[in-house]
Amino acid sequence: MLNEKRCVITGLGLVCAIGNSTDECFASALNGISGIDDAKSFDTTNCYSHKGAEVKLTNAQLADGRYDRTTALGIKAAGEAIKDAGLDLESEDASEIGVLLGSCIAGAACVEKYYNQKAEGGKGDLDDLKSMPASVIAGNVADYYNIGGITANLVNACAAGTLSLSLALDLIRGGKGEIFLAGGCDSFSSLAYSGFHALKALAPSGCSPFNHSDGITLGEGAGVLVVESYEHAVARGAKIYCDVLGSGVSSDAYHITAPRPDGEGQMSVIRRAVENSGLKFSDIDYVNAHGTGTAKNDESEFLSLNTMFKDNNKLYVSSTKSMTGHCLGAAGAIEAVLTVKSLTEGKLPPTTGYSEEDIEALKDKQGGINVIANKPVQKDINYAMSNSFAFGGNNASVVFAKDPNVLNLLCPKQSLYVTGIGLVNGEYDDEKGDYIAQIDTETFKANGIKSAFLRKLDRLSQLQLLSGIRALQDAGLEITDENSGNIGICIGTNDGPMTEIANYQKGIIRDGIENGSAFAFPNTVYNAAGGYLSIATGIKGYNLTIANGFQSGLQSVCAASGAILFGYESIMLASGTDECTDIDDEIYSDLGLTGEGGMKLGEGSVTCVIEKESSAVERNAKRYAKIAGFSSARDTSGDRFNNMRMSKISLTKAINSVLEEGGLKPSDVKCIYGFGNGIGEIDVFEKEVYKEIFGEDIEIKFVKKEHGEARAASASLQFAMLAKDIYEGKAENGIAVSFGTSALYSAVLLTKA
């Protein structure tokens, strides 16, 4: 628990079915105007439901028409937030603004377009192909506005928008930045529509949360909040909406799509957010609920809210999804914007769609909380909470306040160690020409994973599960009821489940949107691998998946370290995972990155256990190395609309930051685990930068020669190999470095434990 640096909200941006700006959306929400209508983005004739909450603007109206719709929505909301916060993008300050965006379905609209073109015998538009992965969203939004701070795409399905706020808090309180655009964006997509249709989770007509609870209605949109340190906001004379006091993140460790019926994960995240904010349950005045409108969600959420707030008889609750629809990765961010407005204006929006009989029935169902039905409530309030619960059993909660509350200065900073390593690497496969990992049922059985569970997992999730289990074993860690809540997971991936996404999309192009597979759909979400790892191991703490280019496997180490230092975990599993399937072969070949003079694809998963000193000492854990510094850096020099650009400025900055944090000079550094992958231009660039910083004699090691370009898994492998080298006395210290899109670099400095 750490709340020693005041964080405030200074700007808001919102676009969704009920309006094209924050003010429009908030006015609609107060007036109970729903954005749910007949879906128009694609043909739903053969589906049992035809409703959607779509944004009325075209891609060209949202941005300049060059982007995937999810990114375009993000650009629109970010633009409003920047203007609202009075940020001058011409000033030097703009180079320090970070962009953290949540998304669930990422470039699904481009996935659909690309595979439709291919199904019709065409080649597929390369711009669509480049826009498909979540990895490019935040970088594209940052590049669009010439904003030069770090980026992250948080891909924890329907909790992603809320998680972005949690990460912003961790980064600011950890001294890794002063100001962030945090939020989420997601477009309407045939993939998600088909998936929820297959799960029979769509409401036949508009959704009716906490009321008829017969399913969700999908929506689209984006919400962006400017989160800033109080000092930074005051120094630039910013208007301050409110404080953002604290947050919570947890895992259910239960089921890949359904919430725990006993609400345990939801309750633990509410408790975390309240405690992290230094508040009591009785302090919270209003909760913007997850409130999807499925029977399972509404039942467990009623239970969680009633249990946690049993001594709070003034609590108001509403689900604005009754008007905005469920905007997936944008939902938490959209609801956070509406929550901030509710708090600061003293007007609480309703849940819409109740008849007189429904209101009578609600009195019996709601217990001790007050669900706001149909009409807004006018009330001066001090503390408001927004909750999100997602596929994969991911829960996130955030608390906004009119005052800074009592700052908690009691959390001492601790040293962090690598205490476990789990490797799943690819070996060269002559036939495929790629580096493929050997994973089979027997290996899983030997590790206690039954085939009844394993069959549900896609390849990416299987790779992740195996490295996770191996890391826990190596660290001598057994997950128990006592420690499960203080152990978390942070996974980095470049491509995520692109194979499952592409295959699902191809399936519905062939068979129709109405014939999607209920079995396959859950694996199309990026955080499925993290969800399965939590289910299989019983880990119930923090759970984040970052999709942000090849460097994601190192950024996961940075985020995991932050979750311990500035959050509340004792131990984090930090992973990098990417698979190599026929779909990946096709994608990278179409992109022209493999073949003659290109890289050789690989796959794998590497998980490292990161542990705080007190925990490692108490367990008498083996310590591979000490994390002496971690940093990410980015800039917009050069052609900023080329998101494949390299940047000497950013790479140098990331390295200098970890040296400064670790108190080392360049001449003290013994070796670098680099990211070179055989693409000449990249290799030459990288070596030049190292030589400039460290001199001619610096030892540079590469892992991709032996295991191929396994993207995020390679970045994690660089980190793990460095830790091993230090443990085995082969190096006194070293830095692992990797690169992502839009000139983002991450570096981690390891020293002797």
Next chain:
Amino acid sequence: MNTETAEKIKGMLVERLRIPEDELEYDSELFGEDIGLDSIDSIEIIVGIESLFGVDLTGSGATKEDFRSIETLTAFVEAHKEA
């Protein structure tokens, strides 16, 4: 038991639900410890049976017991086919 129908159902379960073929017997308890199917899988079975045999399990009043194994599913399909 109609083994032709049972084989078709088995093939559907292997393909749609990725159940290892060698672990799936006609009398294996589908929703028990061994195979470990859950509610999402049952949706997939309903769709699979409908597309194979034109039998609507939910509309024809199939109970939990009918979903127990390939044998019980086969019996249900046989009883409701071409009805």
